[in-house]
Amino acid sequence: MMAVSHRRVRTVRDGQGIRVTPVRDHRTPHPASVTRVAGACALLSLLLGSGCSTIEEGPRVIFCDGAGWSGSHRPVSAGLRAAGFRGRVESFAWSTLLGPGADHYLVARKKSKGEELAARIVEIRKAHPDASLHLMGLSAGTAVVVFALEQLPDGVRVDNVVLFSASLSERHDLATAMQHVRGRLYATCSMRDRILSGVGVTADGLSGRPAGLGGLRIPDRMRSDDGYARVVNLHWRPAYAGFGWTGTHTGVADKRFVQHVIAPRLLDPLPHPLDRPLASSRTGRYGTLARTP
Amino acid sequence: MIRTRFSSYGCIAAWGLVALTGCATTPDARQAWNAEKAGEYALAYERYCAAAEDRPGNAQIAAAIRRVAPLAARHWEQNAHTALDRGESIRAWRMFMRVLEIQPDHPSAAQLVRRIERDHPAETRLARAEWMQSNRRSQIASAEPNQEANPASPEKPRTQRDVKPEPSTDTSKERRTEPPVAVAVAPPEPVAEPPLREAPVMAKTPPVQTNPTPQPIRRDGVRHRILKETDHGTESDYLARRIISRDDDRYEKKVYVIDGITIKLDDTDDDPLEADLDVYIDDERVAKHRHLPVGAAVRVVGRSGTAYRLVVLTIRDRTETVIFGIMGDAPGTKP
Numbered sequence: 001m002m003a004v005s006h007r008r009v010r011t012v013r014d015g016q017g018i019r020v021t022p023v024r025d026h027r028t029p030h031p032a033s034v035t036r037v038a039g040a041c042a043l044l045s046l047l048l049g050s051g052c053s054t055i056e057e058g059p060r061v062i063f064c065d066g067a068g069w070s071g072s073h074r075p076v077s078a079g080l081r082a083a084g085f086r087g088r089v090e091s092f093a094w095s096t097l098l099g100p101g102a103d104h105y106l107v108a109r110k111k112s113k114g115e116e117l118a119a120r121i122v123e124i125r126k127a128h129p130d131a132s133l134h135l136m137g138l139s140a141g142t143a144v145v146v147f148a149l150e151q152l153p154d155g156v157r158v159d160n161v162v163l164f165s166a167s168l169s170e171r172h173d174l175a176t177a178m179q180h181v182r183g184r185l186y187a188t189c190s191m192r193d194r195i196l197s198g199v200g201v202t203a204d205g206l207s208g209r210p211a212g213l214g215g216l217r218i219p220d221r222m223r224s225d226d227g228y229a230r231v232v233n234l235h236w237r238p239a240y241a242g243f244g245w246t247g248t249h250t251g252v253a254d255k256r257f258v259q260h261v262i263a264p265r266l267l268d269p270l271p272h273p274l275d276r277p278l279a280s281s282r283t284g285r286y287g288t289l290a291r292t293p
Numbered sequence: 294m295i296r297t298r299f300s301s302y303g304c305i306a307a308w309g310l311v312a313l314t315g316c317a318t319t320p321d322a323r324q325a326w327n328a329e330k331a332g333e334y335a336l337a338y339e340r341y342c343a344a345a346e347d348r349p350g351n352a353q354i355a356a357a358i359r360r361v362a363p364l365a366a367r368h369w370e371q372n373a374h375t376a377l378d379r380g381e382s383i384r385a386w387r388m389f390m391r392v393l394e395i396q397p398d399h400p401s402a403a404q405l406v407r408r409i410e411r412d413h414p415a416e417t418r419l420a421r422a423e424w425m426q427s428n429r430r431s432q433i434a435s436a437e438p439n440q441e442a443n444p445a446s447p448e449k450p451r452t453q454r455d456v457k458p459e460p461s462t463d464t465s466k467e468r469r470t471e472p473p474v475a476v477a478v479a480p481p482e483p484v485a486e487p488p489l490r491e492a493p494v495m496a497k498t499p500p501v502q503t504n505p506t507p508q509p510i511r512r513d514g515v516r517h518r519i520l521k522e523t524d525h526g527t528e529s530d531y532l533a534r535r536i537i538s539r540d541d542d543r544y545e546k547k548v549y550v551i552d553g554i555t556i557k558l559d560d561t562d563d564d565p566l567e568a569d570l571d572v573y574i575d576d577e578r579v580a581k582h583r584h585l586p587v588g589a590a591v592r593v594v595g596r597s598g599t600a601y602r603l604v605v606l607t608i609r610d611r612t613e614t615v616i617f618g619i620m621g622d623a624p625g626t627k628p
Contacts, residue, residue: 083398192349238345239395242358246349264398273406274393276425 055127059087061134061266062117064141067203068100072138072164072253079258084267087132092117094144104140104167107205114147121148125156134266135161138253139195139212142166142187143203149177160266161185164252165193169206170217178227184275185227186265189215190236192247212249218278228279234261319344322354329361338365338395366396373405382413383420390424423533423551531618534606538614547573550619552595556603559583563610570603570615592622 012019061080063073070091077089094113096102103109124133135158137145142163149161160183178185189212196210203210211217215233236247243261244254251257265272325340338361345354373388386409392402410417533551537558538544547557555576559569565586572580572593582591590604600622607616 238342238349239358239362241342241345241349241351241355242362244355246345246355248350260396260398264403268403270403270407272393272397273390273403274397 055124056088057128057131059085059132059134060124061085061087061089061136062092062120063089064092064094064117064135064137064144066100066139066141066165066250067103067167068095069139069250070095072250075255076136076253076258079255080263080266082255082259083263085263092120092144094141100140104199104203105201107143107203110140110143110203111147111151114144115151117144117148118151121152121158122156132159134159136164137162137166138164139167139249140203142211143168146172146174146177146204149180152180156180157182159183162262162266163187163211165190165196165212165249166216167196167199167203167210167212169202169204169208170211170214171208171219172202172204172206172211172216173219174216174231175227178230181227181230183269184230184232184265184271184277186232186234186262187211187216188234188236188245188252189213190245190247190252192236193249195249216278229277231278232275233278319347321347322357325357325361329357334361334364335368337361362395366392366399366402369395370399370402373402377405377409382409383416385409386413386417386420387424420532531604531620532601534616534618536614536616538612541612541614544614551601552597552599554593554595554601554619556617558613558615561608561610561613561615566608566610568605568608568615570605570617572603593619 010020061077063076065072070093073089073091080089092113094103094110094117096106096109121133121135124131135145135148137143142165145161145163146168149158157180159181161177161181163186166187166189174185191213193212196212199210202208215235216231218228236245240247240257240261243259244256245251265275321340321344325337325344328334328337328340338358341354341357341361345351345358348354369388369391373385373392376382376385376388386406389402389406389409392399393406396402410421535548535550535556536544537546537548537556539546539558539560547555549555553574555573557571557573557578559571559581561568562584567584567586567589570582570585570591571578572582572591574594574596580591580593582589585591585605587605587608590602593601593603595601601619602622604618604620605615606618608614
């Protein structure tokens with residue numbers, strides 16, 4: 001059987017007779033372009049393989065959304081930018097994609113994700129030791145944030161932490177976590193939060209009320225210098241309705257609330273005059289309401 | 294027939310609109326609206342916040358708070374600057390803090406608060422300690438749902454619910470220095486001014502000099518001084534506010550206030566609404582004050598000999614809870 005060539009030819013008649021020349025088929029790539037594409041692919045795979053290690057310089061916020069929820073990153077980011085934050089607001093995905101129940105109750109999953117987040121923080125700190133870095137979490141995402149802080153190596157610290165409607169226990173021992181916070185830890189809380197009111201077990205697997213209801217409390221066995229002088233509960237007030245937070249669970253991530261209430265505390269290096277840390281009351285230690293009953 | 298149908302559709306549409314937006318016609322909202330119309334923006338802000346406490350999800354109230362908040366903050370800021378010019382640093386500090394409460398991202402209030410704290414560290418230390426102690430409780434209390442009255446909202450005493458703001462005809466900026474945020478309980482029938490009932494130890498100190506105010510005669514024949522609004526002072530006059538309760542676990546029934554003074558709640562009554570308070574100086578009971586209604590003021594002398602005025606702001610008999618404030622012996626003066 002005779003082999004059939006699919007190569008197209010062109011006959012050209014000139015003064016020297018008839019010449020047959022091959023016609024270039026545009027469906028087949030040019031050898032030079034093949035080389036270029038191959039080179040680009042190799043470079044891209046190299047960058048991806050190495051984790052694209054060029055971390056942009058500048059302030060940065062890492063946000064962990066709530067259990068089975070991913071709608072708060074955008075308003076938080078918009079609120080920060082409206083307040084003048086000129087940095088990256090990156091979302092750290094930690095959800096199991098199995099729904100809010102699984103996300104909330106699987107503590108081991110959150111701890112492993114916290115480890116990943118801690119590794120990311122170490123990476124950022126290694127690249128830019130002096131750039132401001134803030135952590136934020138909503139609902140069960142606050143547990144990921146706190147677990148990450150607890151797993152950070154010595155000497156690695158973030159600037160500020162904001163826990164929106166925290167579903168971790170109000171009795172969670174924050175001493176270790178606060179060693180990795182330069183500034184302050186803010187926890188918003190509202191007794192009008194109906195989602196947290198119905199939570200039986202907290203996102204960190206401990207007993208007790210979620211911190212997003214009545215605020216964080218200081219365990220009795222703590223010493224006064226264990227970092228709680230930099231822990232501030234931001235309780236819902238009627239005035240916050242004007243900022244879009246009506247006391248609901250996810251409403252705390254409203255753009256206006258973040259812009260007017262949260263962002264000033266992050267952007268100003270000095271403590272906000274309205275801050276009331278847990279360990280600064282007249283009674284010497286913490287004040288009766290802050291103490292765990 | 295068609296007109297009837299259209300009117301019924303209109304009613305349904307109006308009902309739906311009200312149901313969706315939420316009716317904002319609470320007493321607080323009405324007072325706030327009147328105050329806003331009168332140009333009393335600070336008072337309007339307080340009342341709108343009170344309305345938001347009852348209906349936090351109401352869009353109209355939230356919009357009203359957003360609308361009035363910058364004006365209220367400006368009001369307090371102007372007064373704070375005036376106080377600063379007069380050398381009243383602590384008063385200015387309190388007012389700038391109020392500005393920040395209304396507008397946390399105010400461009401200059403935070404710096405001015407810090408500057409006052411730096412220039413007057415000793416004076417502001419006490420003021421801040423008092424502020425933090427009182428607000429720690431009040432913030433937690435303000436977050437409690439389904440309260441028939443929020444005892445600890447820093448913005449407002451609940452008994453102000455019955456106070457209608459007087460529309461002001463004077464439109465000048467300096468027509469008043471502070472909004473009437475204090476409590477006033479109007480007596481039903483004017484009678485002659487009775488002498489202050491003096492506690493055993495308090496008898497050593499002169500009675501509070503206030504304007505004669507007609508007082509109701511109590512059923513047990515004891516008369517109390519109910520302060521007029523002008524005597525009651527403003528929110529910034531209070532050195533401290535406290536909540537004490539016998540049944541509400543969030544609060545203690547005995548609380549330290551200032552200058553060695555500790556107040557203990559002995560009992561409350563429902564009809565008439567009144568409270569029994571004991572005054573302690575350094576753990577020693579020095580006075581018993583019985584049958585104090587809302588608005589009653591008693592004179593208390595601290596460990597240092599400084600005289601204070603204790604004012605009953607709110608009584609809630611259901612949970613046996615009392616809110617009181619303590620101020621200098623005369624409104625506007627600090628000990």
